[in-house]
Amino acid sequence: MEAEIISVGTELLLGQVVNSDTAYVARRLAEMGFDIRFTCVVGDNSDRLAEVLKNALANSDIVVATGGLGPTEDDLTKQTCAAAAGRKLVRDEDTCHRLASYFRGRTCSHSQMNQAMLPEGCTIFPNDHGTAPGCGFTTDEGKVLLMLPGPPRELVPMLQTYALPYLAQWVDGVIASTNIRAFGIGEGSAAEKIDDLVQGANPTAATYALEDEMYVRVTAKAKTKEEVQALCAPLADEVRRRLGDYVYGTDVDSLEVVVVRELQRQGKLLATAESCTGGMLAERITDISGASQVFHMGLVTYSNEVKNLLLGVPADLLAEKGAVCPETAAAMAQGVRRKAHADFGIGITGVAGPKTSEGKPVGYILIALDDGEHTWIRTMDGQGGRKERNYLRHRAASNALDLLRRRLFQMPMDSRGWDRTSEFPSRTAQK
Amino acid sequence: MEAEIISVGTELLLGQVVNSDTAYVARRLAEMGFDIRFTCVVGDNSDRLAEVLKNALANSDIVVATGGLGPTEDDLTKQTCAAAAGRKLVRDEDTCHRLASYFRGRTCSHSQMNQAMLPEGCTIFPNDHGTAPGCGFTTDEGKVLLMLPGPPRELVPMLQTYALPYLAQWVDGVIASTNIRAFGIGEGSAAEKIDDLVQGANPTAATYALEDEMYVRVTAKAKTKEEVQALCAPLADEVRRRLGDYVYGTDVDSLEVVVVRELQRQGKLLATAESCTGGMLAERITDISGASQVFHMGLVTYSNEVKNLLLGVPADLLAEKGAVCPETAAAMAQGVRRKAHADFGIGITGVAGPKTSEGKPVGYILIALDDGEHTWIRTMDGQGGRKERNYLRHRAASNALDLLRRRLFQMPMDSRGWDRTSEFPSRTAQK
Known part of the structure; x- marks a missing residue:
C-alpha cells in the first residue's frame, strides 16, 4: 500500500521549525512495509490543504496529516480533512472528560473544548502528552486517513501507542x-x-x-x-x-539508564562534581526514575574557590596548573567521592566555549572517574570536530557515563575511539 | 512572487535523513519576501519528479529543486528539470575544468564529468564545497527554476553566495x-x-x-x-x-539568557540547590556563555542527609515535615545562598514522578527564591496537567528562573498564571 504524509503548519513551510515529524512517520511506516509515495508541507491555509488532500486521497491508499490539531484559530486540519472525506465532526465525550481533567483547577476555554470535535466514526488516538487527540478513519472510497498532532513529544508516543497498532490491520505479517x-x-x-x-x-x-x-x-x-x-x-x-x-x-533508552540500573543492581553510590558541564551529568542521571537510590550528591563547582571549598582541590594546584587540567579533574572526582561517601566519583572540567580559557582550546575537556583505587581520565583534546557548546557539554557527560559503564561492566576503560583514556592510582589510595 | 521547494531523494522520503535543506531554503527565501506556497519531497524517481515539477511550474513563480545533482545513477534532477522546461543539457567547459582540478591526481570518471552537463543558457552556481554545480534559469513561460545540491554543507554556502544574489533581481520588498x-x-x-x-x-x-x-x-x-x-x-x-x-x-533566546544577562548587569551572584530537578536549573544557567560571572555554586542534594550536610536544612524539619514541603524548599534556598555567599539562593524540591513520594502527588513541586530579606515560594500543586517527569522538571526550573526574573526586574512575584507564589520573611533575616 502506498502512503503519503502531509505536514500542516506555516512555521514548517517558512522553515522556522525543521520538519522532523515527516521523517519519523515515514521511517515508521516504511518499517511496517508501506511504500512512501510523497511527502509535503502546506501552511495553515484551508484551501491549499484541501487541494493537497484531494490529490493525496486520489493517489495514495494511506494519508497521514500531521499538525494543525490544536485549539487556536489557525488549527484547521480536522475541519479540512473531515470536509475532504465528507464526514461531520461530532463531539467525543471521552475526550471532553480528558480535557476537563487535564485543565482541572484551571480554565478550559471553549477553543480548548473544540479539540473534542472529531470526525464521525473515527478511531480516536488519545493524547497522553498534550491536549489534542489524533484519529484515523476509512473514507467511503476505502482510503485510510490519519491525523496526528504536530509537536514531536505528542506525535511520537501517539504514533507508537495508537496509530501504528491501528495501521497494523492493513499489514500482512x-x-x-x-x-x-x-x-x-x-x-x-x-x-x-x-x-x-x-x-x-x-x-x-x-x-x-x-x-x-x-x-x-x-x-x-x-x-x-x-x-x-x-x-x-x-x-x-x-x-x-x-x-x-x-x-x-x-533496546535501551540511553547510556544513563544502563549506568543507573547497573549501579542499582550492584548497590553502589555515585557522586559528581561538574565544572564546564554545569549540572548536565547530574541532570541526565536524575532523569532516570529510581536514581535517588544510587545518587545522593552532585556538585556544580563553577569557580576555583568553590572547587577548593567544596571538593578540597588544592589551592596551589589551581593556582599553578589552572582549573582545566587532568590533575584538577582527578582531584574533583576524588574529592566528591570522599565528600559523599560514595563508591564512585566523577569530575569534569574543561572549555565548552565559545571562548578559549587558560590558553586551552574550545573542546579541551577532562573527564575523571575515581573508584578509590584508580582514577581514570578521558581526554577530549579539542582538536577538530564540532565546537558547539551544547554538543561539547553533552559529549563530556556521555564520556563520563561511558567511563563508569566500562568500570561497572569490567570492560577496557579506553575505547580506542573518539577520546582516549589514561589510568592512574587514586590519590586517596596513596594516602 | 510565490515559491515552491522540491526536495529529491529516496533517503529523505523514507525518513532516513531529516530534511533540513527545505527549512533552510524556505527561511532564506521568506526573508527575501517570497511567499512560500508549498514544499514537498519525492524519491529518486524521474516520472514522479516530472509530475511534481509540472504542477510546481504551473502554480508557482519560482521553483527550487534540491538534491539529485550528483554523479550516480539515481541523480536524475538535472535531466528531469531540463526536460520539464524544454531545455537541452550542454557541456559547460568551466565546470569541466573545476572538476578536473578537484580530482587532480585521482580518476575523474565519466559519470563525474556528467555533472558538467547543464541546461542551455542557465546561470551556473559553482560548488565551492563539492563537485555538483547548481544553476538557475527562466523558462519560456517566465518561471524561475533553480537546482541546488542536496548535502547541506554544499547547499548552504551555494545558496548564500550564488543563488540568493541571482534571485535578488525578482525581489521587491x-x-x-x-x-x-x-x-x-x-x-x-x-x-x-x-x-x-x-x-x-x-x-x-x-x-x-x-x-x-x-x-x-x-x-x-x-x-x-x-x-x-x-x-x-x-x-x-x-x-x-x-x-x-x-x-x-x-527576540531573546530563553528565560535563562534574560536572567544571566540581568545578573551580570546588576553584578549579583546566584546559587542553586536542587532536589527533584537534579541539576537541570544549573545546567540551563551554565548553558549561557558568561554564566561563570554570576554563578559559582550549584548543589544537587538528592538525599535528606546531603540536604542537611551541605545546606543545613534542619534534620528535625526533614524528619517531621519531609523533604517535599515549603519549609524545606525555603531552607534549601537560604542555605545555599549563605554557603555560596551569593545574593540570591534558589531551592527546588518536589515529586517529579513517575511515583508519588511522601504521600505527595506527582507534579507537587516547591520552588523557593531567597534574597536575604524575603523568601518567595512558588507552588506547582500537582493537580491536572502534564505529568511527564522531564516536563515537570523543566517547568520547575523555568519557574525558578521566572521568580528570579521578576525579582531582578521588580515585577509582581505572583504571575497569577499557572502556579501561585507566596512571600515570607527570610529566616536568615530574622536571625
Whole structure:
C-alpha cells in the first residue's frame, strides 16, 4: 500500500521549525512495509490543504496529516480533512472528560473544548502528552486517513501507542526492530564495519546518528513475532560482535539508564562534581526514575574557590596548573567521592566555549572517574570536530557515563575511539 | 512572487535523513519576501519528479529543486528539470575544468564529468564545497527554476553566495519578524487575549507553543527594513501590553539568557540547590556563555542527609515535615545562598514522578527564591496537567528562573498564571 504524509503548519513551510515529524512517520511506516509515495508541507491555509488532500486521497491508499490539531484559530486540519472525506465532526465525550481533567483547577476555554470535535466514526488516538487527540478513519472510497498532532513529544508516543497498532490491520505479517546502541564511534565508521550487513532485504540493518552516539536498527518482517525475532537475532548478534564494546545496550533508552540500573543492581553510590558541564551529568542521571537510590550528591563547582571549598582541590594546584587540567579533574572526582561517601566519583572540567580559557582550546575537556583505587581520565583534546557548546557539554557527560559503564561492566576503560583514556592510582589510595 | 521547494531523494522520503535543506531554503527565501506556497519531497524517481515539477511550474513563480545533482545513477534532477522546461543539457567547459582540478591526481570518471552537463543558457552556481554545480534559469513561460545540491554543507554556502544574489533581481520588498516570548501562560490563553490581533494580513501575529512557554511572532512585509519595523512595532507593543508581565523578552533566546544577562548587569551572584530537578536549573544557567560571572555554586542534594550536610536544612524539619514541603524548599534556598555567599539562593524540591513520594502527588513541586530579606515560594500543586517527569522538571526550573526574573526586574512575584507564589520573611533575616 502506498502512503503519503502531509505536514500542516506555516512555521514548517517558512522553515522556522525543521520538519522532523515527516521523517519519523515515514521511517515508521516504511518499517511496517508501506511504500512512501510523497511527502509535503502546506501552511495553515484551508484551501491549499484541501487541494493537497484531494490529490493525496486520489493517489495514495494511506494519508497521514500531521499538525494543525490544536485549539487556536489557525488549527484547521480536522475541519479540512473531515470536509475532504465528507464526514461531520461530532463531539467525543471521552475526550471532553480528558480535557476537563487535564485543565482541572484551571480554565478550559471553549477553543480548548473544540479539540473534542472529531470526525464521525473515527478511531480516536488519545493524547497522553498534550491536549489534542489524533484519529484515523476509512473514507467511503476505502482510503485510510490519519491525523496526528504536530509537536514531536505528542506525535511520537501517539504514533507508537495508537496509530501504528491501528495501521497494523492493513499489514500482512509482523514487522519489528531491535536497536543496538553504541557510544564512542561515529555513524560513518560503524557503517564501514557493517557495510556488508546492510545489503539484505529481510532482515535489514541501517545505521542512524544521534547527538553524540549512533545506533543500528535491525528490522525484519514475518508472519509471527517469533519468526521476526528468529530472523533478527543472528544479524543483531553479528552487529554487536563487529561493534564490540562500543555497544552499550540493545533496546535501551540511553547510556544513563544502563549506568543507573547497573549501579542499582550492584548497590553502589555515585557522586559528581561538574565544572564546564554545569549540572548536565547530574541532570541526565536524575532523569532516570529510581536514581535517588544510587545518587545522593552532585556538585556544580563553577569557580576555583568553590572547587577548593567544596571538593578540597588544592589551592596551589589551581593556582599553578589552572582549573582545566587532568590533575584538577582527578582531584574533583576524588574529592566528591570522599565528600559523599560514595563508591564512585566523577569530575569534569574543561572549555565548552565559545571562548578559549587558560590558553586551552574550545573542546579541551577532562573527564575523571575515581573508584578509590584508580582514577581514570578521558581526554577530549579539542582538536577538530564540532565546537558547539551544547554538543561539547553533552559529549563530556556521555564520556563520563561511558567511563563508569566500562568500570561497572569490567570492560577496557579506553575505547580506542573518539577520546582516549589514561589510568592512574587514586590519590586517596596513596594516602 | 510565490515559491515552491522540491526536495529529491529516496533517503529523505523514507525518513532516513531529516530534511533540513527545505527549512533552510524556505527561511532564506521568506526573508527575501517570497511567499512560500508549498514544499514537498519525492524519491529518486524521474516520472514522479516530472509530475511534481509540472504542477510546481504551473502554480508557482519560482521553483527550487534540491538534491539529485550528483554523479550516480539515481541523480536524475538535472535531466528531469531540463526536460520539464524544454531545455537541452550542454557541456559547460568551466565546470569541466573545476572538476578536473578537484580530482587532480585521482580518476575523474565519466559519470563525474556528467555533472558538467547543464541546461542551455542557465546561470551556473559553482560548488565551492563539492563537485555538483547548481544553476538557475527562466523558462519560456517566465518561471524561475533553480537546482541546488542536496548535502547541506554544499547547499548552504551555494545558496548564500550564488543563488540568493541571482534571485535578488525578482525581489521587491523585505519580510521580517519579531518574537515576543512569555512564560506562565498557555498558548491557548494567550491566543484568546490577542484573538483580534491575529486577524491582520500585514503585519500578522501568530502564537506558537514551546516546551513550557509560548511566543507570539509578529511579521510584516514592506519595501524597506525600516518600513517593516514601523509596521511591526505598534502590533508588537500591543501584544506585549496584553500579555503583560508574562512577557520575559523580545527576540531573546530563553528565560535563562534574560536572567544571566540581568545578573551580570546588576553584578549579583546566584546559587542553586536542587532536589527533584537534579541539576537541570544549573545546567540551563551554565548553558549561557558568561554564566561563570554570576554563578559559582550549584548543589544537587538528592538525599535528606546531603540536604542537611551541605545546606543545613534542619534534620528535625526533614524528619517531621519531609523533604517535599515549603519549609524545606525555603531552607534549601537560604542555605545555599549563605554557603555560596551569593545574593540570591534558589531551592527546588518536589515529586517529579513517575511515583508519588511522601504521600505527595506527582507534579507537587516547591520552588523557593531567597534574597536575604524575603523568601518567595512558588507552588506547582500537582493537580491536572502534564505529568511527564522531564516536563515537570523543566517547568520547575523555568519557574525558578521566572521568580528570579521578576525579582531582578521588580515585577509582581505572583504571575497569577499557572502556579501561585507566596512571600515570607527570610529566616536568615530574622536571625
